[in-house]
Amino acid sequence: MPELPEVETLVRQLRPLVRGARIERASIIDPRWCAPQQPAAVAAALTGLRIEELSRRGKYLIWRLEGGRCLLQHLRMTGVILYDPPQLPAHLVAVLELSWPDARGAGARRRLRLAVSDARRFGTAEIFDDPRALERHLAWRLGPEPLEGSFSAAGLKAALRGRRAPVKALLLDQRLVAGVGNIYADEALFRAGIHPARAAGSLTLAQCEALLQALREALLAGVSARGASIDDFRHIDGVRGSFQDRFLVHRRAGQPCPACGGQIEKLRVAGRGTYVCARCQPPPRRRSAGARAARPAPER
DNA sequence: CGTCTATCCTGTGGGC
């Protein structure tokens, strides 16, 4: 499931290969990919335009086209982009045929195709004619980039204040911080020694600092390993990432904790499969009726 | 407003 490191990996691989190319033709095989926009309209909006830039925001891919038009793409669970595959993959949802002017001049243009495939068909794409509309769209649903300086421990603490939901649920909330999914939430909470079911608002500033640092470390480790391929994620040449071999707790139920040797447990938190070491991540005290008559004074 | 649950979708794998 592509999260920030996986999408970052794709962008780094694909950007130098597509920048400057022209979209000769767009074929949208599954109309659900771009719904509610019409496949024919989306294909027409793409055709003939040069790709000026490919970038990432959260888990979104942003294709900036000539004239300011943009394609906003999300891979969700099982989306894959293959660069000029020898044959079209299964679960094909869209194909973009690209071309470049031939280096030798002449009239000939080098051509190749990008194939978008998606086994579970959750992936999306949307055309924005105005880049400001795209910015507004993203600003509305995405918080800060966790690897950028604008995301601070103090900001995290402020965002969690008063929230009783499990801290993991808020890490997964893209409006709080962009790009974190189930894998990196588990890995970051483990690295920070924080139990995912802790009420978010109960974290101290020191714990917010630890969590932010742990999150950055987990995400950077994921980028260094070129992403995690649990099942569907693939590089643009079909190769798997390697971060799944470096998970500390995620998907490691029953195996030993890399820090203390205790057994890793699988739980359900925020409706998601969640992996913890109960020794390294002390569980919150279960709230019992009337356990605390006197609430601690709220901090300012 | 905050929190929780159901929904979309389909390949995979456990159980019998």
Next chain:
DNA sequence: TGCCCACAGGATAGAC
């Protein structure tokens, strides 16, 4: 061996 069903989860709508 083969069938059935639960399960996986990112984002979002809707319930409470």
